[in-house]
Amino acid sequence: MKGWQQFWRQLSVFGLLALALTGCGREELSTLQPSGPVAAMQFDLMKLSSAIMIGVFIVVMLIFTYVLIRYRKRPGQQGIPKQVEGNHALEILWTVIPFLLLIVMAVPTVTTGFELHKTYPKEEALQVKVTAHQFWWEFEYPDLGVATAQDLVLPVGKKVQFTVTSADVMHAFWIPALGGKIDTNPGQENKIWLQADKTGIFYGKCAELCGASHALMDFKVEVMDQAAFDSWSKGMKGVQAAEPVAASAASAAQGQEIFNKSCLGCHAVAGKGGKMGPNLTNFADRERVAGILAHTPENVAEWLKDPQKVKPGNNMPNLNLDDAQTKALVDYLQTLSVK
């Protein structure tokens, strides 16, 4: 009997815990607070299926509790209980009812499934090509002639057709508040469409184990209204079509010199540089450093000093910079804005 009290107490704690937990979760991240039609459709399916399942659970628990209390062995009980072979009517009942419940879930499963797999041409949706790397994200807008990294910029209320792939290992592209994920397979392309119905910042994640810093392979989604997006993309396009501008402040100019010598091989700025690492054209406008750290000069310096410490196993070498060099580079990087 004591065991049972414990059991109930525990069950109510879970109930409260469940409520408390659902209440929170960050709007920028949670699948429970959808901010676009895809996430909303998925959330509807989640609600429908969990409602049905909780119903089933309650039925099971009612029978379970009744049986355990009613039929526990009492002291002094005599005789052998009746040996029941089975009951066809009952067995058919609990075959048919689950079947019907499954059909209730199957119908929206099929319709939503096909809805989410539609692909949209460029007349109907903004096209974005996503390439996942260990451990950063590359975003290209082929129709706009713009490329960026780590921060994905989207217009509000518009369908976005993503084409995703990977440059090295399998990753998965996931923006929980906007919709479910899709794997980025090396050597193949996958498609997914999403749409954000709110402006603001959303958190994106890599959801497939991809190496040491898998946990740190975050990105940010910046959703702005159409006018702001147009001006952003125009600015980006202009800058990326041109040569990098020379930095004016002395320290930044010195930083630019170091940059051109040590960094340009991997990182592009404006219309110049390599594609091994993230494109840094709009670095100063980014929400985060390396996808995870708050965008402060100290954090930029921390990254430059020892990239392995921030993201173990990533592919950026340690450049062995001294403090002055680091500072100059930070100053230069802060000038890389298109806003």
Next chain:
Amino acid sequence: MSAHASHAPKRSGLWDWLTTVDHKKIAILYLIAGGIFFLAGGFEALLIRLQLMYPESSVVGAKTFNELITMHGTTMIFLAAMPIIFALMNAVVPLQIGARDVAFPFVNSLGFWLFFFGGVLLNTSWFLGGAPDAGWTSYTTLALNQFSGHGVDFYVLGLQIAGIGTLIGGINFLVTIINMRAPGMTFMRMPMFTWSAFVTSGLILFAFPAITVGLVLLMFDRLFGGNFFNPDAGGNVVIWEHLFWIFGHPEVYILILPAFGVISEVISTFARKRLFGYSSMVFATALIGFLGFMVWAHHMFTTGLGAIANTLFGLATMLIAVPTGIKIFNWLLTMWGGQIRFTSANLWAVGFIPTFTIGGMTGVMLAIPPADYQYHDSYFVVAHFHYVIVGGLIFGLFAGLHYWWPKMFGKMLNETLGKWNFWTFFIGFHLTFFPQHFLGLMGMPRRVFTYLKDQNLDFGNFISTIGAFGMTIGTILFVVNIIVTANSSKRAPADPWDGRTLEWSIPSPPPEYNFAQTPLVRGLDAFWIEKVAGNKGMTPAEPLGDIHMPSPSFLPFMMSVGLFIAGYGFMYHNYVVVVIGLLVTFACMFLRSVNDDPGYHIHEDEIEEVKA
């Protein structure tokens, strides 16, 4: 009967254990080895949970963390759960069908030693430059040389060796159950646990070849520069996923069906009622086994298979809920009208029902592909599969161990400790895994070594780690219980629980030959039928006579050692070592083929002695 040797070669101590082919001793070997690996896997889990107790903590590093999750998953599935299932199957199945041994005792021992050395090889990676770190699923290309360390070679070779062991073990049980049943033991009179062992063995037969093919291809890629999975050279990464899950999904059923079998036995014994709807239970078990093969792609909904494949595999997956539901309700109705005794064994079985129901419910939710795009690879999935494998399988194993311990060891586990064990583990379990559903929905991916502070994931993770301590305490209490029991002098009676099936009709622990005379089976719950009819024991189906036994052999051990050595040769590209290792194995196989060992007999008078 015949003229050859009439006495068991006398062996004792360690030598006895290294050479035994007796299924009851092999059961104990599986239990010890599986138990040790379970503790190792549990320790790894505890480190994982400690690292995740607080955001941005650094108990272990990023790479170590990936090694820990990989080894935890691999160890738990292949080296803990499977062997403990094999322990129970070995201990119980021949007894339940009234047989003197399994069909191939030599192969049985070989199966154990292959599993054991495969597992040891895998775990030596910790000391030889790092454990595998590409997840227990080892998805390519992450698992190729360019992106992961030497550890994955240990995974590839260790699992191949252990896998052969499992495969031949499974085949052995299929043959045993088909051929060795006592007179009257028709298929539809077999106890549920034997049925589940039968279906599980069938799944092993079809599923393990798939992983073996996958592992061989991966081995070619890693060791010999093959390009099966290298997209830069025309390889395809998704093929690995298919091969892995064509094995991996049935594997889940290989794990859970025996637990279903245990629960059916324990619930009906402790309710003192026959299993409700026996034939529908058999049908459901077989159907689950069959459907288990049809749904592997539900692990791959986000891989990009397209709407049609995803939908079909999703609907097929949902169907499994029907036979599973039948089982749950049949168990409830088995208890209905009974006299339920809450022994520790039955606590585990009763605790299984709501827990596994939750795991099954989230399973149906995951089967809806559009919703799975949100759940997949998040902590929701971690919660789901632990509800199934811990809340289902491990609860089932604990129930089975408490239930059959007296039969296996001739001693009763301590009930008080058993109950403490159950409650700490049960409460700890739910605290650990229930919040993880919500962590997943709140955007926490799985296999992350840390999470950032500003994401509201702290509270759930903290609770989850506290729960893991509870499970740890539970596990320790079980170990304590074993020690206490081993040191007590109280002997278990032959039939401590008022059992229903054949194993309870013989002494605890059973003599070497199990049944002095093969019993005659007259219906389902054979022993119960005799007891109700007022008989003292089973009616024998044969006169008392000499019993033929297989000889013990050191060859299985040495064959496995040979492959173990060859494994290192392959990994370090030292082909001399490969040749030496393989020679050892082949020499043993040759010896086994040419040496005609007729076994020995136990004489009638010796048998009488034990009986009296």
